[in-house]
Amino acid sequence: MSFAQPLLTLLQRTERGLDAIIQPAVFACMAALIGVITLQIVSRVLFTAVGWTEELARFLLVWLTFLGATLAFQRGRHIAVTFLVDALPARLRKLARFVALSVVLALMIALIVIGYRYMQVQSFQKSASLRISMTYVYAVMPFCTAIMAWYTLVDLLETLVHGKPDTPQEPQP
Template sequence: MTEATRSLLTLLKRVEHGLDALLQPVVFATMAALIGVITLQIVSRVLFSAVGWTEEVSRFLLVWITFLASTLAFQRGRHIAVTFAVDALPVQLRKGARILATLAVLAFLIALVVIGYRYMQVQSYQKSASLRLSMTYVYAVIPLSAAIMCWYALVDLVELIVKGERVGESAQ
């Protein structure tokens, strides 16, 4: 591995770790907000009359948590994967299969960015029922999370090409 390749990979990994360091507290804070809103909803229903906006806010927070946490799971390789066929291949074929799989994931994520952005624009005229919030803000998480996962997939692809394996995988 040349020095330029090593420094490029180091830069890509630093940006990846920076995104990770930014997303973790955001997901944590969103989860804490969701717990607070649901607690308010329960308490208000039991003791008073229900606070109307809590159901809507909790639904929107759950959507954002789901998409943003999925980027963290993607970066850590925690999504469901069936690898027994690829793991049974010889090392060079395994590397090629993993590169092809990463390219397919990258293509899907790029399509999700484009389609998610278009869907966000189409829904921009719709307002939420109780808060009258533009649904653009709710649907913005789709292209955002797909773009972040694209970055992670790109870093994985470069790492596969340069090193032949992802971090945490062992070549046989």
């Protein structure tokens, strides 16, 4: 499968590029969330409460959760019970990994469709305080799920080419 190696290298670079975009976005969401909650607390204690802070904090938390889950997924940090698969012979372990990744990919595709439909259903609705379209709030689900599906495709190709994907590692500073 030497023809697959250049494709795999390109996909891995794309994966690292996505990671380089998502990681600062998670940091920015966290910083904004801290700032908004601080403003909310200070305004309640010292002045009249700023009405939009609670809604913005909620929306930031939703985006932060999905973006953070995407980073955790890419790094292999989600909970996994592998003792049974680890006990299998190498060929069966590879097959089990391939089947598991295929199931994950199917789930991600289903979540993309469900998230997109839900986003469309809610597109007419505006948020109470900020008056922004709820499409922007709900867009995070199909967006992040599509990225996780991409990561799964890369893992599937790595499994086919190498037998197992490279061990997820933290990006080097």
